[in-house]
Amino acid sequence: MRKINTTNFSIATRTTARDINRRIALNVIRERQPISRADLARHMKMTRGVVSVLVQELIGQGLIYEGATGEAARGRKPTFLHVRTQDRLAVAVDIRFTKTYLMLCDFSGRQLGVEIYDTVFSVPEFTKDLARRIKKMLKGQGLGAVCEGIGVVVPGMVDQRTGKVLNAPALGWRGVDIRSKIAAATNLPVHVENSGRACALAQLWLEKAETAGQSFVYVSVSDGVGTGIVMNGELIRGRDHIAGEFGHMPLDLDGPRCMCGANGCWEAYTSNLATLARYFGWNLSQLSPKHLKEMESNSFTVLDLIARARTGDAKALSAIKASSRFLGLGLATIVNIINPDAIYLAGEITNAWDVIEETVRAAMLERTLTEAAARTPLRITPAQEYPRLRGAAALIAAPTFAAPRVA
Amino acid sequence: MRKINTTNFSIATRTTARDINRRIALNVIRERQPISRADLARHMKMTRGVVSVLVQELIGQGLIYEGATGEAARGRKPTFLHVRTQDRLAVAVDIRFTKTYLMLCDFSGRQLGVEIYDTVFSVPEFTKDLARRIKKMLKGQGLGAVCEGIGVVVPGMVDQRTGKVLNAPALGWRGVDIRSKIAAATNLPVHVENSGRACALAQLWLEKAETAGQSFVYVSVSDGVGTGIVMNGELIRGRDHIAGEFGHMPLDLDGPRCMCGANGCWEAYTSNLATLARYFGWNLSQLSPKHLKEMESNSFTVLDLIARARTGDAKALSAIKASSRFLGLGLATIVNIINPDAIYLAGEITNAWDVIEETVRAAMLERTLTEAAARTPLRITPAQEYPRLRGAAALIAAPTFAAPRVA
DNA sequence: GCATATTGTTCGCGCGCCGAACAATATGTC
DNA sequence: GACATATTGTTCGGCGCGCGAACAATATGC
Numbered sequence: 064m065r066k067i068n069t070t071n072f073s074i075a076t077r078t079t080a081r082d083i084n085r086r087i088a089l090n091v092i093r094e095r096q097p098i099s100r101a102d103l104a105r106h107m108k109m110t111r112g113v114v115s116v117l118v119q120e121l122i123g124q125g126l127i128y129e130g131a132t133g134e135a136a137r138g139r140k141p142t143f144l145h146v147r148t149q150d151r152l153a154v155a156v157d158i159r160f161t162k163t164y165l166m167l168c169d170f171s172g173r174q175l176g177v178e179i180y181d182t183v184f185s186v187p188e189f190t191k192d193l194a195r196r197i198k199k200m201l202k203g204q205g206l207g208a209v210c211e212g213i214g215v216v217v218p219g220m221v222d223q224r225t226g227k228v229l230n231a232p233a234l235g236w237r238g239v240d241i242r243s244k245i246a247a248a249t250n251l252p253v254h255v256e257n258s259g260r261a262c263a264l265a266q267l268w269l270e271k272a273e274t275a276g277q278s279f280v281y282v283s284v285s286d287g288v289g290t291g292i293v294m295n296g297e298l299i300r301g302r303d304h305i306a307g308e309f310g311h312m313p314l315d316l317d318g319p320r321c322m323c324g325a326n327g328c329w330e331a332y333t334s335n336l337a338t339l340a341r342y343f344g345w346n347l348s349q350l351s352p353k354h355l356k357e358m359e360s361n362s363f364t365v366l367d368l369i370a371r372a373r374t375g376d377a378k379a380l381s382a383i384k385a386s387s388r389f390l391g392l393g394l395a396t397i398v399n400i401i402n403p404d405a406i407y408l409a410g411e412i413t414n415a416w417d418v419i420e421e422t423v424r425a426a427m428l429e430r431t432l433t434e435a436a437a438r439t440p441l442r443i444t445p446a447q448e449y450p451r452l453r454g455a456a457a458l459i460a461a462p463t464f465a466a467p468r469v470a
Numbered sequence: 471m472r473k474i475n476t477t478n479f480s481i482a483t484r485t486t487a488r489d490i491n492r493r494i495a496l497n498v499i500r501e502r503q504p505i506s507r508a509d510l511a512r513h514m515k516m517t518r519g520v521v522s523v524l525v526q527e528l529i530g531q532g533l534i535y536e537g538a539t540g541e542a543a544r545g546r547k548p549t550f551l552h553v554r555t556q557d558r559l560a561v562a563v564d565i566r567f568t569k570t571y572l573m574l575c576d577f578s579g580r581q582l583g584v585e586i587y588d589t590v591f592s593v594p595e596f597t598k599d600l601a602r603r604i605k606k607m608l609k610g611q612g613l614g615a616v617c618e619g620i621g622v623v624v625p626g627m628v629d630q631r632t633g634k635v636l637n638a639p640a641l642g643w644r645g646v647d648i649r650s651k652i653a654a655a656t657n658l659p660v661h662v663e664n665s666g667r668a669c670a671l672a673q674l675w676l677e678k679a680e681t682a683g684q685s686f687v688y689v690s691v692s693d694g695v696g697t698g699i700v701m702n703g704e705l706i707r708g709r710d711h712i713a714g715e716f717g718h719m720p721l722d723l724d725g726p727r728c729m730c731g732a733n734g735c736w737e738a739y740t741s742n743l744a745t746l747a748r749y750f751g752w753n754l755s756q757l758s759p760k761h762l763k764e765m766e767s768n769s770f771t772v773l774d775l776i777a778r779a780r781t782g783d784a785k786a787l788s789a790i791k792a793s794s795r796f797l798g799l800g801l802a803t804i805v806n807i808i809n810p811d812a813i814y815l816a817g818e819i820t821n822a823w824d825v826i827e828e829t830v831r832a833a834m835l836e837r838t839l840t841e842a843a844a845r846t847p848l849r850i851t852p853a854q855e856y857p858r859l860r861g862a863a864a865l866i867a868a869p870t871f872a873a874p875r876v877a
Numbered sequence: 878g879c880a881t882a883t884t885g886t887t888c889g890c891g892c893g894c895c896g897a898a899c900a901a902t903a904t905g906t907c
Numbered sequence: 908g909a910c911a912t913a914t915t916g917t918t919c920g921g922c923g924c925g926c927g928a929a930c931a932a933t934a935t936g937c
Binding site: 064065066067068069070072074075076077079080081083084086087090091093094095107108109220229230267268272277278292294295296297298299300301302303304305306307308309311312313314315316317323325327392396399400401402403404429430432433435436439461462464465466467469470 | 471474475476477481482484486488493498501514515516627637675701706710713714715716719720721722724730734799807836839840846869871872874877
């Protein structure tokens with residue numbers, strides 16, 4: 064029951080029906096490939112005649128191609144259709160506090176190359192260096208393949224529409240128009256996104272949909288807590304392109320100081336930093352960026368903490384369990400507000416899921432308003448490599464498959 | 471950039487284009503009536519020829535009608551079109567702790583009659599009584615008009631899909647299938663919704679859209695805090711139809727006990743009850759339903775408190791300001807999570823907006839992640855009568871105008 | 878060789894947008 | 908009053924497109 068926006072709508076022209084059906088066909092092929100025209104027609108509940116034409120057009124647009132012929136018990140053998148993703152490339156960039164991650168991948172998300180190097184904080188130098196690396200990376204590829212854009216993930220506030228980094232405290236960037244700078248240096252389209260939303264995009268566009276999970280929240284626990292909201296198959300970006308920041312909802316207005324400047328954010332209770340602080344007895348409120356840098360180089364991570372807990376370190380276990388409880392309390396609030404089909408969980412702490420699940424679930428039950436809501440599926444994202452980078456790639460690949468705007 | 475759900479989509483048939491355009495035309499007429507065919511064609515950027523046919527169909531369906539002829543400086547005078555709403559009726563029911571509100575209105579939201587009576591807590595008696603009152607109310611109307619359904623608003627958890635009241639503590643109802651009971655007693659279609667979401671529906675479907683405000687949050691501060699989220703012109707209902715409960719996000723995990731059973735919910739800090747409790751020095755944690763009942767009959771409301779504050783009662787002013795600060799802190803979290811185009815505010819406390827605006831804004835700035843976000847428009851809903859009842863009516867009227875499902 | 882089954886293509890039909898022509902209706906001007 | 912002009916609303920041929928049915932292509936089993 065969506066209301067039509069009478070100040071900004073698209074009427075249906077005589078090509079609209081076909082545009083819609085062609086795009087649906089592309090998506091069905093994408094999810095069920097390899098698939099024959101006849102099967103496609105059955106899934107779409109259309110006649111083979113129409114599907115045949117749709118397929119012809121998609122082939123003409125270079126979006127799909129005919130593969131091998133399949134087997135059939137009787138009758139003519141089907142011609143399999145595949146989405147053309149192998150030779151459509153995207154460059155993904157994930158700029159983080161210590162390291163910058165660079166990946167080349169195709170439109171299906173398959174990795175073709177990864178580079179990790181120390182982050183350069185000076186914007187001009189960073190851009191120049193990045194352009195050089197991308198050029199080199201693309202040269203390594205075969206000729207047929209074409210790079211269709213660069214997706215950039217930044218930890219902080221980003222205006223996806225203008226491509227500006229509003230505020231990325233970890234990098235010390237404020238009001239940096241990173242998109243035009245990289246676009247100018249590489250001569251490629253550039254899209255910029257925040258890390259939490261990027262992960263949600265990756266889940267939406269590059270992972271196999273387990274159920275009809277068209278509404279979900281992605282929660283990534285790392286140094287901070289990044290989140291992205293997907294409703295009805297659409298990433299929520301918001302008026303100022305800063306939507307989705309569950310990490311900074313309060314658990315206690317007078318709680319520990321958070322990186323964002325406020326007090327008692329969820330992030331300040333359940334992030335990796337919070338967990339380590341709890342273990343080592345640090346006062347999170349007094350940690351300066353300098354301390355953080357030292358800690359990174361110190362290189363004792365939550366993964367190490369989990370290992371200690373597994374070998375019987377009671378203090379480690381209690382630090383992890385405390386963070387898990389806060390994790391669950393935050394998830395309960397997400398459930399009360401969004402009531403999503405599922406919540407995806409990522410981050411180092413999920414490696415201890417067998418240890419913490421019970422605590423997380425119990426905490427959720429403490430604050431969810433119904434028992435059914437407390438049973439919201441929690442899906443641990445399998446140690447999929449580089450979710451942020453995959454999200455950056457999804458920024459480039461998604462427009463090819465997105466639903467056309469209608470009404 | 472919406473992803474197509476490949477397990478549940480609608481292909482475009484040869485009538486889809488017209489279905490879409492007909493519905494768009496209906497909505498444009500609705501928002502700009504009276505309007506001529508020629509004007510409609512200009513607004514829709516279609517030829518008059520097509521619009522003429524669309525209009526003919528809408529008239530045939532009884533959705534619009536031709537009115538008077540308008541004036542034109544030169545040339546043939548236009549025939550004005552109007553949406554037929556006067557003789558399409560809806561019954562709205564708002565069941566609350568002390569009183570039940572019953573309203574008859576047309577599809578434009580115009581009130582034709584209101585009845586207020588003591589709430590009957592026994593479900594069979596309530597139903598029987600309600601059916602009798604509705605029958606009588608409808609008899610009072612002219613013959614031509616037809617009632618197309620009953621919208622029911624319940625304070626608590628409601629599954630809109632099944633029509634069941636999951637848990638309404640104020641009424642003591644749990645697992646009551648109120649929809650089929652009322653439907654059976656009245657022989658009319660019944661839709662049930664939670665109060666916060668109903669208010670959001672009313673704002674979306676029955677109020678003139680000030681801007682292209684297709685994404686907003688409605689916050690209603692009364693005994694509790696009810697909220698509804700509208701994203702891209704669609705009310706968020708969620709997997710279990712309990713989405714939108716910002717009222718129960720925590721401001722402090724160890725804060726005062728809330729009606730919902732958890733501690734430190736936003737509601738427990740900024741609701742009318744919380745404000746009054748602050749003024750009278752009550753301990754909210756220890757208030758039983760019985761106390762609440764007494765307080766209601768006591769009939770000292772937040773409106774009285776505001777009056778006292780205006781006449782110089784410093785204690786009253788400080789109680790109001792304290793609630794306002796918590797209101798702003800909660801709004802900041804809403805902004806960080808949803809980043810809506812606007813937030814609509816309703817409830818008694820908005821009558822003191824001139825007094826509290828500064829406090830609310832300052833509190834928002836404390837926790838919003840960017841300054842732009844802190845400037846999210848706050849729209850005080852003009853003392854529109856009975857927002858819940860209007861939402862109940864919107865439940866019945868909305869399907870007539872909603873966008874058709876495509877792709 | 879023939880019946881049968883399945884895939885993929887082609888074609889007539891009717892729906893619906895598009896553009897243009899046309900009818901209807903008004904105002905101004907000579 | 909005749910005529911030019913302007914605007915609204917209708918009609919009609921052209922063409923895009925889904926739909927159903929017929930047909931061609933291609934396989935298996937007897």
